[in-house]
Amino acid sequence: MKRRQFLAAAAAAALPAGSAAGGGAADKARVVVVGGGFAGASCARALKRANASLDVTLVESAPVFTACPRSNGVVAGLRDLGAQQFKYDALGREGVQVVRGTATAIHARAVRVADADLAYDRLVLAPGVSMRWNALRGYDEAAAARMPHAWQAGEQTLLLRKQLEAMPDGGVVVIAVPAYPYRCPTAPYERASLIAHYLKARKPRSKVLILDAKDGFTQQRLFEEAWQALYPGLIEWVALSQGGGAISVDAASNTVETDFDRHRAAVANVIPPQKAGAIAEAAGVADSTGWCPIEAATFESKLLPRVHVIGDAAIAGALPKSGFAASSQGKACALAVASLLADRAPPAPAMVNACYSELAPDYGISLSSRYHVMGGQILEVAGSLRSSELEAPRAERARNAEQGAASFKEVTAEMFG
Numbered sequence: 001m002k003r004r005q006f007l008a009a010a011a012a013a014a015l016p017a018g019s020a021a022g023g024g025a026a027d028k029a030r031v032v033v034v035g036g037g038f039a040g041a042s043c044a045r046a047l048k049r050a051n052a053s054l055d056v057t058l059v060e061s062a063p064v065f066t067a068c069p070r071s072n073g074v075v076a077g078l079r080d081l082g083a084q085q086f087k088y089d090a091l092g093r094e095g096v097q098v099v100r101g102t103a104t105a106i107h108a109r110a111v112r113v114a115d116a117d118l119a120y121d122r123l124v125l126a127p128g129v130s131m132r133w134n135a136l137r138g139y140d141e142a143a144a145a146r147m148p149h150a151w152q153a154g155e156q157t158l159l160l161r162k163q164l165e166a167m168p169d170g171g172v173v174v175i176a177v178p179a180y181p182y183r184c185p186t187a188p189y190e191r192a193s194l195i196a197h198y199l200k201a202r203k204p205r206s207k208v209l210i211l212d213a214k215d216g217f218t219q220q221r222l223f224e225e226a227w228q229a230l231y232p233g234l235i236e237w238v239a240l241s242q243g244g245g246a247i248s249v250d251a252a253s254n255t256v257e258t259d260f261d262r263h264r265a266a267v268a269n270v271i272p273p274q275k276a277g278a279i280a281e282a283a284g285v286a287d288s289t290g291w292c293p294i295e296a297a298t299f300e301s302k303l304l305p306r307v308h309v310i311g312d313a314a315i316a317g318a319l320p321k322s323g324f325a326a327s328s329q330g331k332a333c334a335l336a337v338a339s340l341l342a343d344r345a346p347p348a349p350a351m352v353n354a355c356y357s358e359l360a361p362d363y364g365i366s367l368s369s370r371y372h373v374m375g376g377q378i379l380e381v382a383g384s385l386r387s388s389e390l391e392a393p394r395a396e397r398a399r400n401a402e403q404g405a406a407s408f409k410e411v412t413a414e415m416f417g
Contacts (some may be wrong), residue, residue, distance in 0.1 A: 028055055029341040032111050032120040034103045034279055036060030036088060038067075038323040039311025040126030041415040042330030043337075044096045050338040058091060059113055061102040065416065069323040070358065070408050071153040072187065075161050076194035078361060084153055086416035106283040109306070122337045124299075125285065125292075126311045126330065127277025128152075129183050129321075132290065135273040136176070137248035146251040147268040150191075151183060163267045164195065169203040171266025174256050176246040178273045179213040181291070183312050183321045186357050186367075188212075188271060189223045193359040196231040206266070210237045211258060213245040219357070219367060222388055226359045226397075246270070276313035283307065291315045296373045298336040298346050299329065308333050317378030319371055325353040327411055328371075349373055356404025363394070364401030 033044045036058055044058040067084045074081050088098045101113040110117040131149060133140045139147070148163070150156040164173070173195055177188040192208045199206045216239070217223075227235045238244035243260035249270055256263045256270065275281075275290025285292045285301040292309040293302040296317060301307045310333045311326035319325045332349035339346040354368040365388040370381040388400060 028053055029121045030055045030057070030119055031122050031124065031337060031341075032057045032059060032118050033124040033126065034059045034111060035126035035128060035277065035311070036062070036065055036098075037126060037128055037311065037326065038411070038415065039128075039326035039330040039333075040124070041065065041088070041091065042327040043124050043126065043310060043334045044330075045091055045094060045415060046331045046334035047338060048095050050334055051342070052095065054338065054341070055097075056095070057097045057099055057118055058088070059099045059101060059103050059111065059118070060088065061100065063087070063100065066153040066157075067323065067408075067412065068151070068153045068184065068187075070405075071150070071157050072191045072194045073358060074153075074157050075150060075164070075191060076198040077161065077165075078194065078197075081154070081158060084157075086412055088416070090416050103279045104282060106279075106304075106307070120306075122306055122308065122341060124308045124310060124333060124337065125277075125280060125283065125301075125313065126309075126326070127279045127313050129274040129312045130277050132273040132275055136178075136246060136270065138251065139249045139270055139272050143249060143251035143270070147249060147254065147265075147270045149271050150269060151271055151274070160267070160269055164198060167203065167206070167266040170205040171203070172263070173199070173206065173208045173267045173269065174263050174265035175208065175210045176249075176256050176268070176270045177210060177212045177214070177217075178271055179240075179245075181321060182271065182274045184323075184355075185218045185320055186223075186355060189217060189219075190357040190359065191269070192235055192237075193223070193226065193231070193357075196227070196234045197360050200231060200234060207233070208235045209263060209265075210235065211244045211246050211256060211263065212238060213240055215239045215241050219365060219387065221390060222365045223357075223359070225390055226363060226365070230360055230363060276309075280309065280313050285309055286313075289315070296376055296378045297349060298340065299333040300336075308337060317371075318380045319351060319378050320353055320355070322353055322355055324355065324407070324411060325351065327415065328352050349378075351378070354407060356400065356407055358401055358404055359397075360401075362401055363397045364399075364404045365397070366400050366403065 105112040148160045150160040280286040299308040310329040312321040328351040336346035351371040370384040
């Protein structure tokens with residue numbers, strides 16, 4: 001399916017015509033959405049479009065949203081951080097009340113933000129991810145200031161970029177990759193590719209070493225084909241079974257240790273294991289895995305009634321933890337919430353995901369699929385998976401790169417434009 005057709009199908013599936021759940025008990029019902037990223041912003045805007053009478057409040061601590069997708073290009077010096085940043089003005093114009101602050105607790109059908117409580121009839125949590133500090137021995141918030149994870153876009157992204165610019169030619173960039181699940185399965189390998197692109201042009205005697213806590217990764221053959229064509233000898237990938245799994249770090253010496261080796265890095269990009277954002281644990285919607293179990297058809301928490309969890313924080317079956325998938329979840333959840341508030345049966349959710357990886361400015365690959373609910377689980381629709389092909393002509397890779405940029409522009413415009 002062509003990109004524009006796929007995006008149109010995504011919008012149609014998530015917000016079908018005539019599906020507004022206005023009227024009756026839903027009028028003036030209060031919905032609070034915590035988190036203004038791909039999931040939360042999409043959900044808040046879709047709620048007002050589903051029923052303009054709803055009282056929708058979006059709680060977000062940052063004045064602007066800084067997107068993770070395409071931020072690897074910032075790391076590699078291909079674009080400025082400003083290209084990743086978006087204001088919330090458009091949501092306000094559509095009637096969403098945007099409250100600046102951090103949600104710290106939930107009690108008695110209210111969200112605590114600073115010293116105030118925001119009452120709700122339904123609550124949607126879209127907290128994204130937080131780092132599991134010390135899950136990797138020696139890696140805590142202090143270590144991240146020396147060995148950035150850059151897995152939450154912003155200051156960490158710029159820190160990693162500055163370290164690359166300052167490193168001597170001939171140094172090794174070590175990227176430590178955790179086991180699944182984590183935000184955006186292909187992003188570590190996209191990052192390795194774009195860092196290699198920077199090194200090839202600026203510091204050609206350097207290399208990238210990927211220490212992986214897995215024995216394989218999504219679209220591996222496509223990445224390895226690109227590495228051979230674009231960056232021969234610049235990228236080395238070490239699988240878990242070959243001693244790739246990091247077990248500890250030493251920030252003082254910029255060293256990453258595995259079961260078999262100690263690797264001294266000129267630049268160490270340590271991506272630690274992750275879990276749902278802090279409010280999920282505080283609210284009691286995260287289980288022992290650190291993630292949030294949900295009812296597949298409505299995204300309602302299995303642990304706390306009238307609370308819904310969307311985006312990277314949710315255990316969402318076959319849906320990957322990606323920005324596009326999070327936006328699709330936000331729209332599906334909005335329809336479910338609007339319907340429940342109107343005492344109507346929620347529509348069957350239909351969701352999509354499209355992942356574009358940028359391996360060079362003119363070289364991209366993609367992966368897309370559709371999802372539905374069957375047997376109480378979110379499953380991939382049989383036969384819907386589409387992936388870039390091996391040995392495709394460079395013109396096709398260039399088209400994929402252009403499509404990735406256009407997709408990001410369209411999705412963010414839909415949320416913030």
